Amino acid sequence: MIRVGVNGYGTIGKRVADAVHAQPDMELIGVAKTQPNFEAHTAGERGYPMYAAIPERSPLFSEAGVDLAGEVDELVAKADIIVDCTPSGIGAENRELYETHHTPAIFQGGEDADVADVSFNARANFDAARDADYVRVVSCNTTGLSRIIAPLEAEYGVEKVRATLVRRGGDPGQNSRGPINDILPNPIEIPSHHGPDVKTIFPGLEIDTLGLKVPATLMHVHALNVTLEDDVTGAHVRQLLEGENRVYVIPEGMGIDGAGKLMDFALDAGRPRGDMWENCVWGESIGVNGRDLYLFQAIHQQSDVIPENVDAIRAMFDTEDQQDSMALTDRTLGIGI
Ligand code: NAD
Incomplete structure (x- = not known):
């Protein structure tokens, strides 16, 4: 099981979390959020452990009735990999946090290409991410x-x-x-x-x-x-x-x-x-x-990159080849009309 954490739980992050949760070879160990808004409440209903992305804001979560499992540092330390789904530019700032914990990470397309070693698309260059520590799923x-x-x-x-x-x-x-x-x-x-x-x-x-x-x-x-x-x-x-x-x-x-x-x-x-x-x-x-x-x-801008994030995880951990990974992702998510 690959233990995955998601940092940034908005449009892309909540979809990545659900997609990871649906994989038989991955465990979603938690998501980090900045505020206890509606998405925090639905994440709680889905049973996703919640971490405070900004430690000073932790009290806001308990005031809003959202249980916290800890702070983002702990999530990064526990995870085998973090999928960073924060707004453009924040991912690059977060890279130092991931490096400190020697935790590999996936960034999103709003970041500049130099945030990562490799820019990734499952259909086009799956093997380029093999064994990479930092990968960017393109926009x-x-x-x-x-x-x-x-x-x-x-x-x-x-x-x-x-x-x-x-x-x-x-x-x-x-x-x-x-x-x-x-x-x-x-x-x-x-x-x-x-x-x-x-x-x-x-x-x-x-x-x-x-x-x-x-x-x-x-x-x-x-x-x-x-x-x-x-x-x-x-x-x-x-x-x-x-x-x-x-x-x-x-x-x-x-x-x-x-x-x-x-x-x-x-x-x-x-x-x-x-x-x-x-x-x-x-x-x-x-x-x-x-x-x-x-x-x-x-x-569909909100969802086409989601299967790519799942495949990037398998490529980085070298657990499946391209075809098997894409087929597994598609089967578990229901992709293909
Ligand atoms: P979003 O604003 O919907 O979600 C980002 C989340 O991160 C928000 O919940 C925000 O509160 C949170 N956040 C802010 N600062 C944070 C921090 N320091 N630590 C943790 N969380 C923090 O943004 P999005 O649309 O999901 O975009 C995320 C990334 O995905 C960007 O790089 C974007 O360019 C890329 N992307 C977006 C789309 C799209 O259409 N929405 C499509 C493909 C790629």
């Missing part, structure tokens, strides 16, 4: 792009990727973010920083990205153009992507014409929190012109 957008690029690269070779990322303004609970009524080129510089982030997974890749932000909280949508090294047919690409368990090629006739219906679909299917862990590629959008492939995909 939701980079994860979404990597899951498409990896099979294309292996099957046809990729000459160049161009991607326009239409990004949600914020997550549903982030009521201070926006825009509320605007369409923002964001970041306004072209190409955007997303391409270089994808290159942390595919170092030699030619990729240019552009970003926009829109008034939506549901998902990101990518418009993708990939110039391949071989001539292809749309049907062949579709078959290739349908063979990827973490890619859902939306069949014609499903009546899913946008992110809203995708989120409804996930809720109707009984997914926890309405999560959609898979990339959602519109089958009808897969088009080919010579060596140029085009497609639209939607990425």
Whole structure:
């Protein structure tokens, strides 16, 4: 059993905790939080031992009726590995704490790549994390792009990727973010920083990205153009992507014409929190012109990185190979439509 602690229990942390809890080869030994808010209460109901992330705030937990198992230092000392799910930039500050206890750690995509030895995507570079002490699971957008690029690269070779990322303004609970009524080129510089982030997974890749932000909280949508090294047919690409368990090629006739219906679909299917862990590629959008492939995909920013965190743990402890780990993660979480 790999003993896992989660530091930072927000959007990503609570999902990582549930995913770890569902693994037969891992034990969730606790989660660390800064405040005893609603998420602390539901973590208690799930039976997750709670640690105070900021020791001075410990009394707030008992005042709110939330039992504490200790402080974050103790969690880090007890754990075989910490999955750091704190806000961007805090993870880098926490690295010293993990080093002090000789506890390996996984960081999230909001951190700069140099926070860790390796940037990770299970489909693209699982083996790069073998025996690494510090690994960064790349962002939701980079994860979404990597899951498409990896099979294309292996099957046809990729000459160049161009991607326009239409990004949600914020997550549903982030009521201070926006825009509320605007369409923002964001970041306004072209190409955007997303391409270089994808290159942390595919170092030699030619990729240019552009970003926009829109008034939506549901998902990101990518418009993708990939110039391949071989001539292809749309049907062949579709078959290739349908063979990827973490890619859902939306069949014609499903009546899913946008992110809203995708989120409804996930809720109707009984997914926890309405999560959609898979990339959602519109089958009808897969088009080919010579060596140029085009497609639209939607990425559920809150959940696509969750299975990647689970696989990163197995890669770091060298307990399963890539295929077995991904299959186990997918089976235990219910991934694959
Ligand atoms: P979040 O704000 O929802 O959750 C972060 C949690 O960490 C909050 O509960 C916060 O109170 C807590 N926290 C703050 N300071 C802390 C500290 N010092 N110690 C412990 N906990 C602390 O953020 P999130 O969306 O879950 O993002 C976490 C990381 O995941 C970021 O790097 C982010 O870029 C990345 N990420 C986010 C998304 C997304 O869409 N939300 C997608 C992929 C990756």
